[in-house]
Amino acid sequence: MNALLLAADVNVAQNIGFYIIAAIMLYAAFSVVSTKNVVHAALWLVVVLGGVAAQYILAAAEFVAVSQVMVYIGAVMVLFLFGIMLTRASIGADTDVNNKDWKLGIPVGLVFFGVLVYTVVDAFEGTVIVEPSAAQIASSTTLISDGYLGDYLIPLIALSFVLLAAAVGAIVLARKD
Amino acid sequence: MNLMVASLLAVDPLLDTDKWWWKVLAIVAAKVLAIFVIGLIGTMLMVWFERKIVSGMQNRIGPNKAGPFGILQTLADGMKLFFKEDLLPDKADKWVFRVAPFLAFVPAFLLWSVIPLGGDFTDGKDGTVTWFGETTRVQLIDPPVGILIVLALSSIGVYGIMLAGWASGSKYPLLGSVRATAQMISYEAALGLSLGAVLLMSGTLSTSGIVGGQDGIGNWNIVATGFIPFVIFMIAMTAELSRPPFDLVEAEQELVGGFNTEYSSIRFGLFFLAEFMNVITMSAIIVTLFLGGPQPLTLGGVDMLGFAGPFGGTLWVILKTLAFLYTYVWFRATLPRLRYDQLMDFGWKLLIPAALGWFLVLAALQMTRDKYDGLGPVLLAAALGVAVLFVAYLLFNAALVVSKRNREREGVAY
Numbered sequence: 303m304n305a306l307l308l309a310a311d312v313n314v315a316q317n318i319g320f321y322i323i324a325a326i327m328l329y330a331a332f333s334v335v336s337t338k339n340v341v342h343a344a345l346w347l348v349v350v351l352g353g354v355a356a357q358y359i360l361a362a363a364e365f366v367a368v369s370q371v372m373v374y375i376g377a378v379m380v381l382f383l384f385g386i387m388l389t390r391a392s393i394g395a396d397t398d399v400n401n402k403d404w405k406l407g408i409p410v411g412l413v414f415f416g417v418l419v420y421t422v423v424d425a426f427e428g429t430v431i432v433e434p435s436a437a438q439i440a441s442s443t444t445l446i447s448d449g450y451l452g453d454y455l456i457p458l459i460a461l462s463f464v465l466l467a468a469a470v471g472a473i474v475l476a477r478k479d
Numbered sequence: 480m481n482l483m484v485a486s487l488l489a490v491d492p493l494l495d496t497d498k499w500w501w502k503v504l505a506i507v508a509a510k511v512l513a514i515f516v517i518g519l520i521g522t523m524l525m526v527w528f529e530r531k532i533v534s535g536m537q538n539r540i541g542p543n544k545a546g547p548f549g550i551l552q553t554l555a556d557g558m559k560l561f562f563k564e565d566l567l568p569d570k571a572d573k574w575v576f577r578v579a580p581f582l583a584f585v586p587a588f589l590l591w592s593v594i595p596l597g598g599d600f601t602d603g604k605d606g607t608v609t610w611f612g613e614t615t616r617v618q619l620i621d622p623p624v625g626i627l628i629v630l631a632l633s634s635i636g637v638y639g640i641m642l643a644g645w646a647s648g649s650k651y652p653l654l655g656s657v658r659a660t661a662q663m664i665s666y667e668a669a670l671g672l673s674l675g676a677v678l679l680m681s682g683t684l685s686t687s688g689i690v691g692g693q694d695g696i697g698n699w700n701i702v703a704t705g706f707i708p709f710v711i712f713m714i715a716m717t718a719e720l721s722r723p724p725f726d727l728v729e730a731e732q733e734l735v736g737g738f739n740t741e742y743s744s745i746r747f748g749l750f751f752l753a754e755f756m757n758v759i760t761m762s763a764i765i766v767t768l769f770l771g772g773p774q775p776l777t778l779g780g781v782d783m784l785g786f787a788g789p790f791g792g793t794l795w796v797i798l799k800t801l802a803f804l805y806t807y808v809w810f811r812a813t814l815p816r817l818r819y820d821q822l823m824d825f826g827w828k829l830l831i832p833a834a835l836g837w838f839l840v841l842a843a844l845q846m847t848r849d850k851y852d853g854l855g856p857v858l859l860a861a862a863l864g865v866a867v868l869f870v871a872y873l874l875f876n877a878a879l880v881v882s883k884r885n886r887e888r889e890g891v892a893y
Binding site: 339341342345348364365368369371372375376377380381383384387388442443 | 572575622623624627628630631634635637638641642645653656657660661664667684
């Protein structure tokens with residue numbers, strides 16, 4: 303650590319909030335994989351995604367937080383639930399939600415977790431994020447839009463083509479005309 | 480200043496103070512209470528208003544027993560719902576069944592918090608008022624992303640409708656709720672795209688900023704965005720609210736809606752309340768976005784409600800919202816209901832392309848206005864935009880024709 307973290311730099315309320323939300327998210331995330339009901343699993347996932355939005359608000363990124371709610375909770379999860387309800391919306395516990403090889407997932411999850419932790423620690427170890435000025439916070443939405451419509455325009459267009467391809471593929475798979 | 484604190488302070492100028500925190504707390508609590516009470520009473524009056532106007536249009540008398548002109552009818556109905564037996568179907572998913580009404584009801588209430596309900600925005604004033612020596616807004620919160628919160632909350636409201644049908648535990652409510660959800664998420668796209676046109680003109684996401692930019696009727700977004708987004712927004716909003724002529728979600732005569740089948744007592748009451756409250760809040764949002772919210776309508780430079788002084792802005796919001804509420808009731812009494820395939824065709828093949836095309840033309844015009852002086856380039860850009868739109872329309876139409884022919888050949892056309 304080349305930078306010393308002073309006690310005055312730590313916002314206690316923010317930290318407490320972070321850990322409370324993180325605990326709720328962890329519980330919800332475990333419930334996603336442990337519940338026997340597919341719709342309940344989707345609803346627990348909604349809680350996890352809502353927790354992510356709450357963390358964004360704690361980090362003063364309200365535009366990202368609202369986008370998270372709109373895109374993930376408002377669109378992606380609604381489509382998830384929609385798909386579940388159109389296919390297998392049984393009430394009560396499902397007996398066959400667990401694959402018999404589910405234990406194989408544990409090492410994969412652990413490895414993935416390790417890689418993520420390593421990457422984050424390796425990239426940001428000792429970095430102290432500079433406190434933005436009030437003006438920067440007030441125009442954070444402008445900064446984001448300038449970013450993705452300026453410097454990152456090409457990746458954005460590339461991503462939208464990926465999504466377009468996925469949509470076209472889904473239509474081709476789903477219907478013949 | 481701390482990161483989190485700074486971002487939260489932008490919500491209300493009231494919070495930007497070091498002293499008198501109890502006074503600030505009292506004002507915020509009073510505002511929350513006022514919004515809660517106004518929301519409930521407004522919804523109660525809205526139900527009465529709707530029944531009275533519809534009965535007038537259908538040559539009936541309507542509610543006339545409880546209170547003067549039957550104005551307390553909704554209160555009586557609500558009390559009845561409170562005391563009715565609360566049924567829980569045997570096969571229901573108990574937990575989700577209990578939560579679903581609140582998922583519909585809470586977002587409807589939260590919508591009130593971002594609507595500017597008053598204040599003076601004329602001549603570039605920022606709409607703040609001074610209460611007991613503190614500067615604040617006639618609005619619960621004014622976050623920098625205000626209007627996106629409206630979209631986020633209306634998409635959370637979908638969960639209530641969807642889960643209510645699923646949790647009822649039989650297939651007919653499920654079918655009803657799937658149909659309702661499909662309608663709501665289809666029209667959300669058109670809603671968002673026409674909202675984009677407003678944001679393009681206003682250049683801000685905060686609701687008070689959007690109102691502040693609409694000084695004078697020529698700057699009202701209904702004029703500035705060229706009327707089309709307003710029409711699209713209004714139609715998409717009607718569909719989003721499942722109001723007639725898009726009320727096939729809960730068409731009492733012919734279909735079972737998601738929550739209409741198994742819900743009873745106050746749980747049904749919450750859905751009912753949420754639905755009517757959404758009509759009021761969404762009307763107020765149209766007023767905020769397109770008609771300047773608390774901005775006055777002037778006649779020869781004079782505010783026509785100038786006599787009301789500091790309450791003028793609030794009076795304007797109420798008047799404009801009432802005009803929309805009347806229009807919604809009028810729709811209900813006069814327009815025939817759409818069929819399901821017509822509804823989907825209308826949303827996906829007409830509203831979304833039209834909103835997208837108009838948005839692109841507006842963006843091109845705005846860009847030209849920023850870059851070049853004079854009327855010439857703007858007219859050229861407009862002509863080019865219309866030409867591109869026309870070509871796009873022809874291509875789109877060709878695609879529709881081909882697709883329809885293929886469907887007919889396979890015998891799957893309806």
